[in-house]
Amino acid sequence: MPSAKPQILISGALVWAAAEVKQLEEHYEILVLDSPDRATFVKELTTGKYSNISAIYRHNSSAGAVGFYDEEIINALPSSLKYLCHNGAGYDQIDIAACTAKGIKVSNTPSAVDDATATVGMYLIISALRQFYKAEITARAGKWDQGIAPAHDPEHKTLGIVGMGGIGRALAKRALGFDMKVIYHNRNPVDPSLLAGFPEGAITYISTLDELLSTSDVVSLNLPLNANTRGFFGKKQFNTMKKGSVLVNTARGGVVDEEALLDALESGQLSSAGLDVFPNEPEINPRLLANDKLTLLPHQGTCTEESQHKMEALALKNIESALTTGDLLTPVWEQKGKL
Numbered sequence: 040m041p042s043a044k045p046q047i048l049i050s051g052a053l054v055w056a057a058a059e060v061k062q063l064e065e066h067y068e069i070l071v072l073d074s075p076d077r078a079t080f081v082k083e084l085t086t087g088k089y090s091n092i093s094a095i096y097r098h099n100s101s102a103g104a105v106g107f108y109d110e111e112i113i114n115a116l117p118s119s120l121k122y123l124c125h126n127g128a129g130y131d132q133i134d135i136a137a138c139t140a141k142g143i144k145v146s147n148t149p150s151a152v153d154d155a156t157a158t159v160g161m162y163l164i165i166s167a168l169r170q171f172y173k174a175e176i177t178a179r180a181g182k183w184d185q186g187i188a189p190a191h192d193p194e195h196k197t198l199g200i201v202g203m204g205g206i207g208r209a210l211a212k213r214a215l216g217f218d219m220k221v222i223y224h225n226r227n228p229v230d231p232s233l234l235a236g237f238p239e240g241a242i243t244y245i246s247t248l249d250e251l252l253s254t255s256d257v258v259s260l261n262l263p264l265n266a267n268t269r270g271f272f273g274k275k276q277f278n279t280m281k282k283g284s285v286l287v288n289t290a291r292g293g294v295v296d297e298e299a300l301l302d303a304l305e306s307g308q309l310s311s312a313g314l315d316v317f318p319n320e321p322e323i324n325p326r327l328l329a330n331d332k333l334t335l336l337p338h339q340g341t342c343t344e345e346s347q348h349k350m351e352a353l354a355l356k357n358i359e360s361a362l363t364t365g366d367l368l369t370p371v372w373e374q375k376g377k378l
């Protein structure tokens with residue numbers, strides 16, 4: 040007997056939005072994905088365990104058990120499934136083309152992630168410029184400040200933001216607070232209304248990536264990982280950066296060619312870097328771990344209670360909106376005008 044209430048499948052962590060879940064339970068039946076592994080999940084999908092689900096809430100933590108929502112998983116989803124609401128700004132673990140082909144609408148959680156991720160970006164900029172990571176390691180090793188040379192101030196340095204979305208703008212706000220000069224590169228300048236909160240002329244659009252790279256003291260990567268950006272930041276880009284400059288990445292590890300980054304650090308082309316993201320998380324390349332010019336964090340971008348709550352709540356609001364009106368609140372851009 041199909042359930043009287045539309046069913047929502049929870050795939051991955053949903054911890055902070057208990058009140059929102061309770062409200063949804065008044066109108067929907069909530070199922071929690073408990074498949075121990077991918078093979079079992081695919082089998083359950085194709086043998087009817089989830090044959091009436093209308094929407095899925097997905098968090099990247101589900102990848103540990105069932106893997107990415109790639110073509111295989113998407114194609115196995117039941118025909119009742121119309122909405123896939125991802126908790127996260129980045130949705131590189133979901134095959135959007137396969138969803139579109141199957142008529143499944145996908146949303147993500149932009150804006151909810153902006154402040155927390157930008158704070159991590161600013162922390163990495165400060166730590167990389169001031170060498171706080173190295174200083175802490177030295178102090179903890181009982182060596183006080185041995186080998187720590189005077190570092191660099193953020194003030195009056197140029198920050199080049201590659202990818203001026205919500206996180207980029209939140210980072211710009213923080214960097215202006217440190218009297219940094221802020222420039223950015225996107226394919227097109229952002230709509231001026233999005234920069235309305237900034238002082239006139241505080242942020243400058245640079246039309247070519249090369250010009251941004253060659254004029255920035257610090258480059259921050261704030262762009263999504265997709266087929267166009269995978270591995271795009273490599274030897275050529277490092278060589279175009281100013282000698283002794285800094286790279287910060289809070290986007291996705293897969294955007295950067297790690298070997299080229301290590302070469303740039305070893306040759307002195309970069310003086311330091313700050314990374315919150317890695318291509319094969321939770322693994323970190325041992326050469327990165329061994330390099331003392333790097334500040335490393337284990338993907339702490341949105342790791343605050345407040346942001347986790349905002350993200351979960353927005354993913355659930357997308358589900359509620361979709362199931363009541365047919366429209367997602369924050370659809371992924373690839374599907375705009377297509378579904």
Ligand SMILES: O=C(O)C(=O)CO
Pocket residue numbers: 126127128129130152156338339340341342
């Ligand atoms: O929202 C995302 O995609 C994140 O990576 C959170 O840090």
